[in-house]
Amino acid sequence: MNMDLQRFHATYFEESREGLDAMEAGLLAMDGGSTDPEVINSVFRAAHSIKGGAATFGFEKMASLTHVLETLLDEIRGGKRAITSGAVDAMLASVDVLRTLLAEAEHGKPSDQAAVEAAMARLQQELGSAPAVAQAKAAGPEPEGWKIAFAPAPSLFMTGNDPLRILRELEQLGDLDVTAKLDRMPDFPQLDPLEACIAWDLGLRGKVPRSAIDDVFAWVVDDCELDIQPQLPAAAPATGAGATSAQGRQAAAAVAAAHVGEAETSIRVSVDKVDALINLVGELVITQAMLKQCTSGMDPTQAERLFAGLDLLERNTRDLQEAVIGVRMLPVDAVFRRFPRLVRDLSTRLGKQVRLQTIGEGTELDKGLIEKITDPLVHLVRNAIDHGLELPEVRRQAGKDETGTITLAASHQGGHIVIEVADDGRGLDRAKILAKAAERGLQVPENPTDAQVWDLIFAPGFSTADQVTDLSGRGVGMDVVRRNIQGLGGEVQIESAPGKGTRVVIRLPLTLAILDGMVVSTGGEILILPLSHVLEALQPEAEDIRTVAGEGRVLRVRGEYLPLISLADTYGYHGGGRESLVVVVEGDGQKLALEVEELVGQQQVVVKNLEKNYRRVPGISGATILGDGRVALIVDVGGLARMRQVQKAA
Structure with a gap:
């Protein structure tokens, strides 16, 4: 795959x-x-993440060292060995060496090979195996060359590997003769760019240790x-193979040159500078809003040029804002590419056959969100494999394909990015979840819907697993997944059908920096409703408002009854007049009718972290500064929906 x-x-x-x-702090x-x-x-998670990325990018020394480190950590966390000072010393030393290997990969600064081997030996000694260096010496002198037959599986690209990278690494070990075998190459109309179809006959000349080739x-x-x-010392490559070697080296050099050319068209900028x-x-944006506020009482005919300039400033400010935020946008593939190895390792370990399908990898998301969404997605994928997918024989008896499918999908919907984790496994067991909820004393509505039952999974510590394994959650539960996603201003929902599988849908804002908001007033205060959550605004008739037992006040909107919530009462505002307007919003999969006094307008607002600057306020996701200098709170629509559910359950 040319990626x-x-x-x-x-x-x-x-x-x-x-x-x-x-890792250092934890150790x-x-x-x-x-x-x-x-x-x-x-x-363990930090070591696993570093190893997975190193393997993907071809940083083999880093990947090999973290693989041994991860094994040692896995035995410690699995209770197979105690935490000893010797093991901690060895792991801390490996962290120091990994820093030098990272600097080598990033800046080309050579690492101390002796220190790398010493760190590897110490870890292997802790694991109880002979150091690799000693094994290599015991094996005797290396031959003067090697013959290698390498035939990649068609699915090799999907594991994040590239044969061209392997050839480049072999060429760094010694003179390499390359012959491509094209007998598996299909005709052009049948060619699939996602499948590896070229095999290779390789001749590596030089006194290269077998362990280096294995690496x-x-x-x-x-x-x-x-x-x-x-290969025997007297063996010499055929002329044709030598010519192919020269062609192969030329091709590799051409690809490398192309990469250099691409790199020259971009620069790496510190994230701190982008954030600034x-x-x-x-x-x-705030200044532009302030100028607009100051001119609101002026006569347009007397200040026509000023108003024209302000309109141009508003357009340019929006364009500038979108361009700058675009700098922080990365393809969600930066997250998705971590999962092929994870799926492969877990499926092998559990004796399951799993196919990973990714959709929408090019969908872009703010870098800050990408960094924070990874752990929740890892947990969801592990859950899907461990709990969702059945063993091959069980699937066969159910008339299913023995290979289960995990789907990771990303798409833009309005002002949100939607990420889905789906499996075609057994689905959620409604009766089992309700029984576990009763056992734990959780509040369950009378005659709950499926959505309300699935929502019980997000209760802290909730699990229906018959036995706890080291794969089940890896230290985090679904409550942590939801809390992390809500902390990003997002929502998470579950859909499931018995025997057909489970689908977890995550909705996130495209960015946490600036949003389009509807400005409303209520109780003498200004509030901001995120426009991506707003469905419509209306003036209700008295006969459309009713009170329902167990539900409170509801508003009939085109035959649908929506919970009617007074924002003034919710936030304790009492300085305004009568709330006579309603804004219909949707959050956390629920529609709400919010009572307000006035629709002030629509504008871009800069999101400020309220929790960092003050404290966390239920039902509020942040704050902003208005054009007149006042601070306005931003309504957390999903939080309001969740608050209402808690009140009903109580």
């Missing part, structure tokens, strides 16, 4: 640095006597046919 992953390197380097810092806590499973899990193929051994044979630029644009 240039260079544009994702900066994200990986940044995340790896953060991961190494988290120091473990060294201090902490046995908190979440601390151990956080170190190159370490991440594809299960996705190819591979035969490595020592976004903040400045936000201040410009």
Whole structure:
């Protein structure tokens, strides 16, 4: 697959640095006597993330070291070994070495190979196996060349690997003769660019250790046919093969040159600088709103040029804001590309056959959201494989394909990005969930709908698993998933059908910086309703408002009864007049009718974090500064829906 992953390197380097810092902090806590499973899990997750990215990008030394480190951590968190000072020392030393390997990958600064081997040996010693260096010496002198037959599986590309990368790495070990075998190549109309169809006969000349070759193929051994044979010193490659080698090196150099050319068309900018630029644009938006507010009482005929200039400023400000935010936008593939390896490892471990399907990988999302959505998605995918998909024999008896399908999909819908995690497994067990809820004493509505039953899964600590495994949640539950998503201004819903599978839908704002809002007044105060949640505004008739037992006040809108909520009462405002207008909004999959006094207008607002600057307020997602300098709160529509559900349950 001709995919240039260079544009994702900066994200990986940044995340790896953060991961190494988290690992060091966690290891120091473990060294201090902490046995908190979440601390151990956080170190394990960081090592696992660094390893997965390193394997994808071809940073083999980093991937090999973190693989051994991850194994040691997995045994500690699985209770197979105690936390010893020797193990912590070895892991801390490996963190130091990983930092040098990261610098080597990012800046080309050579790492100390002796230190790398020493760190690997210490980890292997802790695992109870002989150090790799000693094994290599015991094996005797290496031959002077190798013959390698390499036939990638058609699905190799889908695991994030590339044969061209493997050839480049082999060429760094010694002179490489390359012969492409095209007998599996289909005719052009049948050619699938997502399938590997070229095999290779390779001749590697030089005193290269077998272990070095094994390292190159370490991440594809299960996705190819591979035969490595020592070559006698007198063996010489055929002329044709030599010519192919020259052509192969020329092709590799051409690809590398193309990559350099592409890199020269872009620059890497610190995220802090981009954030500072976004903040400045936000201040410009506020200033533009202030100017508009100041001129609201002026006669347009007397200040025609001023009003024309303000209109132009508004258009330019919006264009500038969209351009700057676009700098922070990354394809959601930056998250999706982590999952092929995860799915493969878990399915093998659980004895299940799993097919991963991704849709909409090019859909763009704010970098800050991408960084924070990864852990919830990892948990959902693990749950889908562990709890959702059945074993092959069970699926066969049910008349299903033995291979289950996990689908990751992303799309833009209005002002949101929608991410779905779906499986075609057994589906949720309604009766089992209700029984577990009764056992835990959870409040359940009378004759609950399926949606209300599925919502019980998000209760803290809720699980229907018959036995706890190290795969079930990996230290986080569905309540943490929802809390993390809600912290990003998003919503999560579950849909399920027995025997057909489960679908988890996550809705997130495109960015957390600036949003389009409807400005309303109520109780003498100004509030902002996110326009992406607003469906319509209307003036209700008295006969359309009723009171229903167990539901409170409701409003009839075209035959549908919606909960009627007074914003003034909700937030404790008592300085206004009568709320005579209604804005219909939708959040968390529920429609609400919000009573307000006046619709002031529509404008872009800059979102400020209220929790960071003040404290968390239920039903409020943030704050903004209006053109007249006043602070207005931004309504959390999904939070209002959840507050109402809690009140009903109580």
